[in-house]
Amino acid sequence: MHQTKDELKCDEVALYFFSTQPKKTYKNSPPKRRVFLEKLYDFLRESNYSIIFKPTLQGAKNRTTKGNIDAELVLHSMIEYANYGKSLIVTGDGDFHCLIKHLNHKNKLFGLIIPNRHKYSSLLGGFGEHITFLNNTREKLEKK
Numbered sequence: 001m002h003q004t005k006d007e008l009k010c011d012e013v014a015l016y017f018f019s020t021q022p023k024k025t026y027k028n029s030p031p032k033r034r035v036f037l038e039k040l041y042d043f044l045r046e047s048n049y050s051i052i053f054k055p056t057l058q059g060a061k062n063r064t065t066k067g068n069i070d071a072e073l074v075l076h077s078m079i080e081y082a083n084y085g086k087s088l089i090v091t092g093d094g095d096f097h098c099l100i101k102h103l104n105h106k107n108k109l110f111g112l113i114i115p116n117r118h119k120y121s122s123l124l125g126g127f128g129e130h131i132t133f134l135n136n137t138r139e140k141l142e143k144k
Contacts, residue, residue, distance in 0.1 A: 052076065070095045077103070086110035090134075094121025104130065 044051055052072065070093065077087065077099055087103050089096060090113040103109040109130055114120045117133035124131070 074099045081108075084108075088113065090115070092116055092120030092124065094123035097121070097123040100124070100127060 041051060073089075073096065085108070087108055088110045089100055089103075092114045100109060100112060104127060109127070111132060112124065112127050112130045113132050113134055114124065115134045117135055
């Protein structure tokens with residue numbers, strides 16, 4: 001996260017957001033949560049994100065929806081590997097350690113944003129120079 005767009009010589013930035021289908025995943029969620037998610041997806045689309053939805057399965061007794069996206073992100077990152085210069089990964093999940101390690105080794109890791117500095121995998125600690133904690137940036141990101 002220490003380089004600017006100009007320093008990276010980027011003309012274009014491809015943005016992807018991986019998620020499970022909001023209507024399936026959150027159909028049993030409180031209305032406020034559903035409204036929040038719909039607004040989030042609308043905002044991401046308006047901001048030129050490509051949203052990649054993963055098919056989901058209904059869990060036992062229709063209680064939970066299974067929509068793990070870990071493999072999707074890793075596979076898609078490798079499929080598109082030749083088509084991007086640097087990656088910015090947003091996660092606190094140690095399941096992405098091998099992907100982040102590989103991208104870093106190949107000098108393709110731009111940065112790692114961890115949503116919560118108090119709750120993330122210790123496997124990610126080795127990428128300290130690339131880490132930005134989202135909860136440290138709240139004041140900068142909030143509308144005034």
